[in-house]
Amino acid sequence: MSDKAPITPEVVTLPRKADQEGKANLVGLTREALRDALIEAGISEKQGKMRAGQIWQWIYQKGVRDFAQMTNLSKDIRAMLAEKFVVAVPEVVTKQVSSDGTRKYLVRIAGGHEVEIVYIPEEGRGTLCISSQVGCTLTCSFCHTGTQRLVRNLTAAEIIGQVMVARDDLGEWPELGVPNPPEARLLSNIVLMGMGEPLYNFDAVRDAMKIAMDPEGISLSRRRITLSTSGVVPEIARTADEIGCMLAVSFHATTDEVRDGLVPINKKWNIEVLLDALREYPKASNSERITFEYVMLKGVNDSDEDARRLVQLIKGIPAKINLIPFNEWPGSPYERSSNNRIRAFSDIVYNAGYSSPVRKPRGEDIMAACGQLKSESERIKKSRKGTAADI
Numbered sequence: 001m002s003d004k005a006p007i008t009p010e011v012v013t014l015p016r017k018a019d020q021e022g023k024a025n026l027v028g029l030t031r032e033a034l035r036d037a038l039i040e041a042g043i044s045e046k047q048g049k050m051r052a053g054q055i056w057q058w059i060y061q062k063g064v065r066d067f068a069q070m071t072n073l074s075k076d077i078r079a080m081l082a083e084k085f086v087v088a089v090p091e092v093v094t095k096q097v098s099s100d101g102t103r104k105y106l107v108r109i110a111g112g113h114e115v116e117i118v119y120i121p122e123e124g125r126g127t128l129c130i131s132s133q134v135g136c137t138l139t140c141s142f143c144h145t146g147t148q149r150l151v152r153n154l155t156a157a158e159i160i161g162q163v164m165v166a167r168d169d170l171g172e173w174p175e176l177g178v179p180n181p182p183e184a185r186l187l188s189n190i191v192l193m194g195m196g197e198p199l200y201n202f203d204a205v206r207d208a209m210k211i212a213m214d215p216e217g218i219s220l221s222r223r224r225i226t227l228s229t230s231g232v233v234p235e236i237a238r239t240a241d242e243i244g245c246m247l248a249v250s251f252h253a254t255t256d257e258v259r260d261g262l263v264p265i266n267k268k269w270n271i272e273v274l275l276d277a278l279r280e281y282p283k284a285s286n287s288e289r290i291t292f293e294y295v296m297l298k299g300v301n302d303s304d305e306d307a308r309r310l311v312q313l314i315k316g317i318p319a320k321i322n323l324i325p326f327n328e329w330p331g332s333p334y335e336r337s338s339n340n341r342i343r344a345f346s347d348i349v350y351n352a353g354y355s356s357p358v359r360k361p362r363g364e365d366i367m368a369a370c371g372q373l374k375s376e377s378e379r380i381k382k383s384r385k386g387t388a389a390d391i
Contacts, residue, residue, distance in 0.1 A: 023086045027164070028157025030207055031056060031214075041084050043077065051077065053216065059087055060217025063164065063173030089161035090115075095169065107165060109134070109158045113151055115195050117162045119170070119187070126170075127189040130162040132205050133196025153201040159208035163190065163218060190220060192227045193248070199232035199239065206243050222246075228293065233269040233277045240282040247281060248291035248322075249274070253301050254309040262301070271313065278317050289318045289355075295326050296337035296345065307348035320355035 026034060035052040043051050054072055058064040065088075067073075067081040090107035093114060097103050103119040118129040134151035167173055170186045190212060192198040198205045209225055212218045225245040229236065239247060253259035259266040266274075284290055292314060296302050310321070323346055326336040337345075342358055349356035 023084060025088045025157055026055065026059065026085050027087055027089060028155055028160055028204075028208065028211070030210065037085075042080060055081075056214070057216050060164075060211060060214065061174075061219075062176060063167060064176070065089075069176065088157075089164045089168075090158060092165060092169070103166075103169065105162075105165060105169070107162065109154065109161075111152075115154070115158075115162075117166060117194065119166050121186070125188045126186045127191055128163060128166050128187050129191050129194050130159060131194030131196055132159060132192055132198040132201045136196050137200060150196075153204060154196070156204040156207040156211070159204055160211045160218075163187070163212060167218075188220070189224045190226070191248075192225075197230055197232060198227050199229045199235040202235050202238065202242075209243050209245060223288065226291065228291075230263050230265050231269050231274045232265070233273055236277045236281060244283065246288060246291070247278075247283070248293055249278065251292045251310075252295050252297075254306045254313060258301055262297075275313060275317070284318045286318050289320050292319055292321045293324060294321055295324045296342050297326050298335040298337045298341070300334065302337040302341050302345055304344065304348060307345045311349060311352040311354065314354070320357070321349050323349075323356060323358045325358065 024037065026037065029037060031052060034056060035048045038051055038055075039045055039048045051073070055070065058070045064070060067078045067085075067087075070078060070081075073081070090109050092105055093108050094106045095103060101121045105117045105119075106114055107117060108114050113134045115131040115134055117131065120127045120129065131154065133153050135149050137150040166187055172186050190209075192205065192209075205227070209227075212220050212225060213222050222244045223246060225243075226248050227239060227243065227245050228248040228250060229239075230250045236247070239245070250263060251259075252262050253266075254271075256266060256270050259271060269277075278284070278290055281290060292310075294301070294310070314321075323342055325342060326332075326334055328334075328336060346356040346358055
């Protein structure tokens with residue numbers, strides 16, 4: 001492997017911060033951390049676990065942010081909570097709605113940074129694409145997010161807060177005192193496919209997804225959460241053991257030469273090393289297949305030979321291949337493969353026994369499609385710097 005391979009970024013994940021009034025945020029804490037925070041605030045150890053469970057349900061099952069509404073807690077406890085804590089989520093700066101119903105949110109987090117979230121409605125389900133970092137360290141050449149420098153990791157509060165923001169907008173929290181409606185949920189799936197590499201922010205992603213899966217809260221099945229990685233090999237097995245969600249891999253090429261250019265992390269963990277790790281993935285099975293994401297780039301990775309090579313490479317791995325028509329963005333060096341070329345590629349993969357759906361681009365008119373996310377604040381800052389340099 002090349003000595004010039006990218007290294008794991010030295011990014012400091014911000015600790016849980018207090019708000020402007022000096023109050024600590026309860027969002028994003030694990031159950032154990034929430035209990036410990038309550039005990040430190042004066043609740044007895046004997047009652048700590050029970051009170052933490054009650055507050056947990058108010059925050060994540062009912063979406064309540066005001067301690068005064070947590071009516072199964074005494075007035076004294078509610079007053080103490082209001083004095084020392086907040087229930088805070090990212091601030092929505094803008095919301096755009098595509099002609100196909102896709103929603104894109106620009107949200108502001110601590111430090112004035114901004115990230116994007118995308119909600120994709122489909123028949124019988126709704127998928128939320130969330131971010132794990134401000135910017136990205138991987139500089140994948142086909143990805144718009146990769147052109148934005150890495151600023152920092154998101155906290156667990158900022159990650160699960162994205163889910164809460166979307167549920168706010170969708171009106172999906174139950175009315176107080178009213179049971180959850182029996183109809184299908186609007187937000188039924190989460191994909192960690194937004195800004196950033198989730199496995200470079202493992203602990204915060206793990207804690208946030210544990211909250212999302214908790215049966216006394218948001219209560220999403222682990223099989224309805226998919227984490228997408230570009231191939232951070234040392235953390236792949238850990239994902240199965242500590243999160244247990246579905247796994248997707250941004251693959252995109254069938255030779256190291258091409259993948260080195262498209263996904264530079266390949267210079268550190270090449271195709272062979274990555275596939276060996278995937279073959280050993282503890283949760284891989286016919287019912288829990290690994291998804292290989294493959295963006296279709298005209299004249300780069302879309303030949304019949306690429307399709308046949310792909311089939312040979314993944315042999316023995318329970319897998320499906322998601323073919324993604326390239327979503328163009330300003331200044332991109334690539335073009336989308338033609339529909340005929342994509343179909344021909346898909347047919348070869350399908351005839352070899354692998355599911356090979358072609359992902360329908362969603363939200364292209366609001367730059368919300370796969371690979372197009374890039375926070376507006378960073379674009380504006382860059383533009384301002386350029387203007388100042390011209391003066």
